Amino acid sequence: MANHxxxxxxxxxxxxxxxxxxxxxxxxxRHPDRFLDPKEKEEGQDFLKDLTAAFNTLSGDRxxxxxxxxxxxxxxxxxxxxxxxxxxxxxxxxxxxxxHEAVELLRTATLHAPEDARCRAALGLAxxxxxxxxxxxxxxxxRASLLDPxxxxxxxxxxxLFLGQNLKxxxxxxxxxxxxxxxxxxxxxxxxxETE
Numbered sequence: 001m002a003n004h005x006x007x008x009x010x011x012x013x014x015x016x017x018x019x020x021x022x023x024x025x026x027x028x029x030r031h032p033d034r035f036l037d038p039k040e041k042e043e044g045q046d047f048l049k050d051l052t053a054a055f056n057t058l059s060g061d062r063x064x065x066x067x068x069x070x071x072x073x074x075x076x077x078x079x080x081x082x083x084x085x086x087x088x089x090x091x092x093x094x095x096x097x098x099x100h101e102a103v104e105l106l107r108t109a110t111l112h113a114p115e116d117a118r119c120r121a122a123l124g125l126a127x128x129x130x131x132x133x134x135x136x137x138x139x140x141x142x143r144a145s146l147l148d149p150x151x152x153x154x155x156x157x158x159x160x161l162f163l164g165q166n167l168k169x170x171x172x173x174x175x176x177x178x179x180x181x182x183x184x185x186x187x188x189x190x191x192x193x194e195t196e
Contacts, residue, residue: 004054004067012068016059023055083113087122094126102126103133110140117148121157128161137161152182159191168195 005012008022030051032044057063090105106123113119124141127133138161145154159174175191182188 002050003071004057007050007054008058014058019055019058023051023059026051079112083109083111083116083119086112087116087119090122090126094122097129099126099129103130115147117144117151117154120144120147121151121154124161125157128164134161134165138165150181152178152185152188155181156185156187156191159188163191163194171195 005014008014008019008026010018010022014022027048030044030047032041032048035041035044057067086105086109090102090109093099093102093105103123103126106119106126109116109119110123120140121144124137124139124144127137127140138158141154141158141161145151145158148154155174155178159171159178162168162171162174171191172195175188175195178185178188179192
């Protein structure tokens with residue numbers, strides 16, 4: 001749900017008169033009757049509903065106080081949203097080579113979205129940056145490849161991890177699986193060559 005102050009384009013400190021002026025101006029600018037295109041007209045109707053709700057809430061002293069109090073309360077976030085946010089932050093930390101931070105963020109992502117192969121693969125990649133965590137990196141990457149068995153990228157990542165541990169037979173199998181899934185993959189043939 002959009003913030004009422006943002007809809008009206010006013011600050012939280014706006015007076016009642018400023019709120020009313022903003023409402024009147026926006027009704028004139030965005031009223032659905034101003035549009036001929038059906039899609040624009042429908043968008044205008046939706047906006048007018050939100051605008052009216054915002055004005056009605058903020059124009060009364062009590063309803064405005066209650067609304068302001070509700071903005072101060074902590075929000076409960078859905079696990080999927082928490083996982084998505086942690087995943088994106090984890091990727092940024094990984095890119096910035098902040099590996100410990102990336103691992104913690106990606107662990108949070110997998111905690112809230114245990115069936116998301118992307119989160120598992122990213123966690124595997126972050127874990128692989130520390131030699132003490134390679135075993136767990138392999139486990140997370142294997143989980144990712146089980147969750148999304150059609151991903152050549154996860155097989156290649158797994159093959160690279162196996163090769164790094166000198167597990168050439170396992171690296172070869174993962175690289176072959178990657179080539180079956182995506183014959184154009186450029187990393188898999190290099191891994192196969194290194195396992196001979």
